[in-house]
Amino acid sequence: MDNPALFEARWAKLQAAEDEKTNLVQDLIKHTRELETKLSDTQAKLEREHDVADMYHTREKEQKGHLHKLTQALAKMSYISVLVDGDCMLFNQDLVTAGEGGGRQAARLLRSAALAHVRSVRDLPANTEAVVRVYANIHGLSKAYADAGWIPTLAAFGTFANGFNKEDAYCDFVHAGDGKECADEKMRAIFRMSVDSCQCQHVIFGGSADNGYARLLGSYRGADKITLIEGPPFAKEISELAPSFSILKCTEVFSATTQIVSKVSTGRALQTRPATASNSYATALSNPSMLPPVDTNQSQRPTGAQAGVPLTSGLARNAAGQRIDVPLIYSGKAMKKVKARKLCKKWHIIGSCSYDTDRKPCVYEHSARVDENQLAALRGLARFSPCPKGLQCGDTSCILGHQCPKTNCTNGRDCNFGKKLHGVDTKIVSWD
Template identity: 30%
Template structure:
């Protein structure tokens, strides 16, 4: 091979060129690798940036939620309220005559008395009454309730339930006696909606529920009875009696406010499924509204004492009792028992003085039968001694084990 003038041969240049090519290829490969690594780093950077932003947003949301919970905690630990819900259409929750007969002044006094008695109760269940508002919602058809109170002697004819309601509402800022208008379900629906609302409001520390007379509330209240934390926030406000189906739900707290409401029913009895003729109705124009105090004892001229007789005997001449028109499954039997009505006063028309209740208005025929049935739990003392009883006005039982009676007689 002919040497190049500088002393290098063609082969030398070819070898050098090969080395340069290898170096160039290595450089290009390195650049490609760097570009690939840079692209991967940029991708990771973008993902990290997105993750960081997501974490930043999540942290802000968490901070906002913590602030909300702190505000909620402060509100719960601060001033809460207790609500009293009342089915004021029901006989069990009629305000006392001393309030109803005094119009606006009576309404104001009723509101004060209710607030005072509720506060007394709340202290017994360790609620700080000084930092707790008391809210009252009473629902009724005021027009119909006014008529019933006049008819049953719970209000004087010149008194106005509307004025009583005005005084009640104006006395306390959080007390509302609401006129729901006609319709049996109007007050019921209001009470159910209110209970649902206040159960879900944790500023509401406690609920006093005044609609325990009606078995229709039992399935509804049963939803709350199973959960202890909810059940313990509810107190049943007892009127005359808590209906057995509601009592069976297991609510631990029951409150009775005899200082506020009439501790007995108006003169009405639920209609049973029997086909007997409807009972006679007592009216305020024909019957007294309170017992007449005699020189000794009590007299009740309106008692249907003629219904007690005559004495009925079977074919063996053994005395049997007049058959009564009662439904033994009716909750009214429990009401009669709890009100402790005096059978001598309400059935015979005269009591020489006892610890029984003589304050309820006179009973009609159906109501008398319920009381008579209850009185027959006591067997006539003559029958107990093996003797015969010929007193046509004896109110006690003469057929042991049969309080309904088996004797058929008109009246």
């Protein structure tokens, strides 16, 4: 008979095995419950994520629809901006002479040329409009055109501008004011606004005969949104920038010159920049188009008008009513030449000399007159002698200086000009 202890040992092993089976089943049940819980949590999370995805999908569809509508709305309001400085961009004579009909034709030609050009360089919505604005000193232009014989009266130019405005609702010929800066400031402001506008597809800029716009255009060098109009030749600084932009030649609208011949001043070439332009010395010296013109066909004995006196035949004055010497343009080489000669300034500049009489001739040179550049230099040299009447001088033939011509002069002992003739406001606001 077997030993009972062996049975007990065997029973113990079986009992241990059963306990292990029980523990295994319990562990499996526990793990299954944990998996079920995780599965439930995952399903709930997936449902939430699905709901979020549906929400974002719905929002995306709504945003796409809104964006499409916005794009359509912007396309309906898309335009190109055509900006013209009428003071330096002359319209062709046949257009100005034709009055209202010429104004209408100018607007029509400019608008169609602008749209055709832009469509050749970029894609445009089919309904793109051309918004054309011409800013100018209409009073100054009227006088220039009337003096040249293009129009019979000053008021006649208004019919041209009226026709330009009436041709199309998007075409405006705007009187910017009586000073140069009025048109310039408006041009700059509308130019920047147009370039930054998402509705403006392209900007066509017509002011390239004026060096004053070089700084404005320089900051947009290479921008494919900008085109320059070439009517008259580009000013020196603008010509250096021109290769960075596309060019629109519009010879059917604009003259190839910035000057017209005045019939009231012995055939002088008349600058169309208004004589009342608000110029400082520094501005004028950097921009010759802002200076009064000088005759290039003078007789051997020059008259006051031929010697560079402004076409207005008046005196330039600042806001305080003080006389201002109009800036001059001449080379250093010309100044050296006139300094080296003993020229009679009065004779060469105004054509007469009070010191030259039969009894006692003038000791200074009255020979063949100097050329245009030397004449300007001679006028500049004369201004280094102060006028006794200073800022109150009303003599239109006076060639002396009415404020110190030196740059940054400290009014030291070596200066012949009095204290009141320094720091003078040189901004010209009127002529008389």
